[in-house]
Amino acid sequence: MADSMIKLEELTKVYEGTEEPAVADLSMDVPEGEIVVLVGPSGCGKTTTMKMINRVIEPTSGRIFLEGEDVTSTNPDLLRRRIGYVIQQIGLFPHMSIRDNVATVPRLLDWDEHKIDDRVDELLELVGMDPGRFRGRYPRELSGGQRQRIGVIRALAADPPVMLMDEPFGAIDPITRERLQNEFLRLQADIKKTIVFVTHDIDEAIKMGDRIAILQDQSIIAQFDTPEEILTNPASQFVSDFVGSGAALKRMNLTRVGEVTLKDWPTARSDEKRDTLRNRLDDAEQDQLLLLDDDGRPRRWLHAQDLRTDDELTSVGEEVHGVISANSTIADALDQMLRSHYGTAVVVDDDDRYTGAVDMAVVLAAAEAMGQSAGADAQHRLADADVETTDEEQVSG
Amino acid sequence: MSASATDTAGRSSGGIWIRPALIAAIVIAVFVWINAVELDSIEQRLLATDAIVSAVVRHIQLVVISTVTVVALAVPAGIALTRRNLLSRALGPPILAIANAGQAVPSLGILVLIAVLFRALGFWPTIFALVLYAFLPILRNTIVGIEQVDESVIESAVGMGMTKRGVLRKIELPLAVPVVLAGIRTALVINVGTATVATLVNSGGLGDIVYGGIVQSRSTVLWAGALLVAALALAIDFLGGLAEDKLRPKGI
Numbered sequence: 001m002a003d004s005m006i007k008l009e010e011l012t013k014v015y016e017g018t019e020e021p022a023v024a025d026l027s028m029d030v031p032e033g034e035i036v037v038l039v040g041p042s043g044c045g046k047t048t049t050m051k052m053i054n055r056v057i058e059p060t061s062g063r064i065f066l067e068g069e070d071v072t073s074t075n076p077d078l079l080r081r082r083i084g085y086v087i088q089q090i091g092l093f094p095h096m097s098i099r100d101n102v103a104t105v106p107r108l109l110d111w112d113e114h115k116i117d118d119r120v121d122e123l124l125e126l127v128g129m130d131p132g133r134f135r136g137r138y139p140r141e142l143s144g145g146q147r148q149r150i151g152v153i154r155a156l157a158a159d160p161p162v163m164l165m166d167e168p169f170g171a172i173d174p175i176t177r178e179r180l181q182n183e184f185l186r187l188q189a190d191i192k193k194t195i196v197f198v199t200h201d202i203d204e205a206i207k208m209g210d211r212i213a214i215l216q217d218q219s220i221i222a223q224f225d226t227p228e229e230i231l232t233n234p235a236s237q238f239v240s241d242f243v244g245s246g247a248a249l250k251r252m253n254l255t256r257v258g259e260v261t262l263k264d265w266p267t268a269r270s271d272e273k274r275d276t277l278r279n280r281l282d283d284a285e286q287d288q289l290l291l292l293d294d295d296g297r298p299r300r301w302l303h304a305q306d307l308r309t310d311d312e313l314t315s316v317g318e319e320v321h322g323v324i325s326a327n328s329t330i331a332d333a334l335d336q337m338l339r340s341h342y343g344t345a346v347v348v349d350d351d352d353r354y355t356g357a358v359d360m361a362v363v364l365a366a367a368e369a370m371g372q373s374a375g376a377d378a379q380h381r382l383a384d385a386d387v388e389t390t391d392e393e394q395v396s397g
Numbered sequence: 398m399s400a401s402a403t404d405t406a407g408r409s410s411g412g413i414w415i416r417p418a419l420i421a422a423i424v425i426a427v428f429v430w431i432n433a434v435e436l437d438s439i440e441q442r443l444l445a446t447d448a449i450v451s452a453v454v455r456h457i458q459l460v461v462i463s464t465v466t467v468v469a470l471a472v473p474a475g476i477a478l479t480r481r482n483l484l485s486r487a488l489g490p491p492i493l494a495i496a497n498a499g500q501a502v503p504s505l506g507i508l509v510l511i512a513v514l515f516r517a518l519g520f521w522p523t524i525f526a527l528v529l530y531a532f533l534p535i536l537r538n539t540i541v542g543i544e545q546v547d548e549s550v551i552e553s554a555v556g557m558g559m560t561k562r563g564v565l566r567k568i569e570l571p572l573a574v575p576v577v578l579a580g581i582r583t584a585l586v587i588n589v590g591t592a593t594v595a596t597l598v599n600s601g602g603l604g605d606i607v608y609g610g611i612v613q614s615r616s617t618v619l620w621a622g623a624l625l626v627a628a629l630a631l632a633i634d635f636l637g638g639l640a641e642d643k644l645r646p647k648g649i
Contacts, residue, residue: 054556056552056555056556077558077559077560078558079558080555080556080557080558081557081558085553085556085557087549087552087553087556088549089547089549090549090553091547091549091550091551091552091553091554092550092553093550093553093554093567093568094547094550094572094648094649095571095572095646095647095648095649096648097647097648104554104557104559105557105558108557108558108559108563138647138648138649139648140648140649151553154557155557164556
């Protein structure tokens with residue numbers, strides 16, 4: 001098992017004027033390079049827990065370790081400069097340009113201005129924002145989605161090993177949220193930060209988390225496990241209630257289109273002869289051909305009757321509405337299938353070129369594979385757990 | 398968006414000359430008028446050009462010195478009262494009470510009280526009264542200006558490792574600037590008016606001309622003095638507005 005980047009030991013927070021602790025005796029290991037999602041009903045103490053890691057909220061008792069170092073009582077300002085921090089409201093500085101916003105932590109760390117400029121441009125490019133256009137703008141000149149991206153890259157500016165994210169996609173419309181989540185997962189695949197992510201939305205937790213901690217009142221851990229495991233083997237009634245109905249459907253959020261074997265759909269080019277195409281369609285099990293343009297982008301569905309006319313192929317048949325990418329989940333694919341007339345979702349690569357298709361058979365195969373791997377994972381983890389207990393005994397003994 | 402930006406820019410750059418033109422028109426009209434009518438010896442004495450100039454200079458001195466002093470006192474006090482510590486919790490209520498009282502008492506009352514208390518008349522007691530009187534708008538605007546800064550902006554600054562002083566200097570103060578400046582502008586205008594009344598404690602300034610006109614029953618003098626005070630208040634308010642536009646941080 002990977003080394004734990006963050007280790008919380010019996011962390012407790014009792015707010016002034018209350019007797020009940022908001023967080024009671026929480027111990028948790030966050031492994032390096034993983035996204036750990038803290039999820040639970042409102043008021044369960046998940047945000048308090050997260051904010052104790054960078055000591056924006058000081059714990060009443062317990063200890064915090066970062067990269068093996070006890071940081072419970074070190075200088076909090078210096079500690080926070082090692083930890084990226086993204087909050088729901090983002091909190092960009094409205095009087096500073098995008099460049100100055102992103103440069104916040106590098107400036108605190110006394111980087112030279114040249115290096116800061118390079119880093120700001122690099123980060124803007126990372127989230128697909130043209131540095132020349134956006135560097136000098138102010139937050140109010142950006143859309144909600146763009147501000148959120150800036151919030152994330154501002155947290156990444158000094159390349160901290162750890163990031164804390166408190167409902168970072170909470171205040172954004174559903175369509176943009178979906179896109180930002182996917183974008184962030186793609187980013188994380190490259191940067192491999194250790195991330196503690198707070199949300200109240202179990203679907204978001206399932207989508208974003210390598211591991212999920214489901215928290216009850218006072219941040220008591222109801223289950224701390226992989227999403228597959230939580231969906232397949234909930235540890236208690238509380239967990240299954242919280243996950244809610246449709247666990248099998250939710251598992252569709254766990255597998256990405258890129259991980260399954262796609263179906264090859266018969267394709268057509270506009271310069272091909274009608275006879276060739278007709279033969280191809282006759283030989284295929286499908287009832288349509290997928291017309292691609294010169295760059296290999298899917299354009300139209302062509303039926304047998306469309307091939308009987310002499311019209312340009314680009315004007316007959318039906319337009320392809322909506323495509324998915326390798327990063328989309330099986331749930332996204334299913335959604336697209338239900339919306340298309342043919343029960344099929346077309347998959348494209350980063351340049352919008354056709355790479356394959358998802359139909360019901362592909363989905364069923366993926367669902368079956370998920371069930372099996374979750375079972376296998378559970379056995380692995382049981383074995384792991386045995387080893388861990390022995391380790392702890394050795395340490396304490 | 399670009400269309401509306403040009404609109405606003407167009408309006409402000411077109412309108413920016415209206416006020417100075419109005420002020421100049423008032424001043425010129427006053428001078429033309431007092432040169433056109435026949436003045437008796439009392440009027441001539443009260444409205445002599447160097448008498449007017451020195452009254453205006455004295456008036457500006459009263460306003461500027463008192464405002465600078467009050468800014469130097471009230472802004473730091475306002476900052477201190479927004480720090481969440483024991484000192485501000487202990488001192489906050491009494492300081493606000495004094496400032497509120499200062500503002501509640503009529504300006505004439507304060508002037509007379511101070512003259513009686515210090516057994517002194519003239520320039521410096523007047524400055525003292527003006528400072529007391531203008532303290533509240535600046536104190537209150539400093540506090541409001543800092544407290545209206547979005548909580549999430551401060552939390553993200555703290556969460557990224559800015560020190561408390563860094564947050565104050567780089568985040569809270571710049572974002573409070575527009576509100577603080579509005580308070581200073583209000584104080585300046587209040588002080589132009591109050592300084593007029595201060596002629597009663599022998600402070601000098603344009604009040605001398607206005608009250609001279611009243612006491613000597615010379616309505617020409619009274620009118621000239623009143624119009625000049627109005628022109629001065631408008632001018633100072635205009636300059637304050639320019640300063641607000643200039644000093645407001647970009648982006649907000």
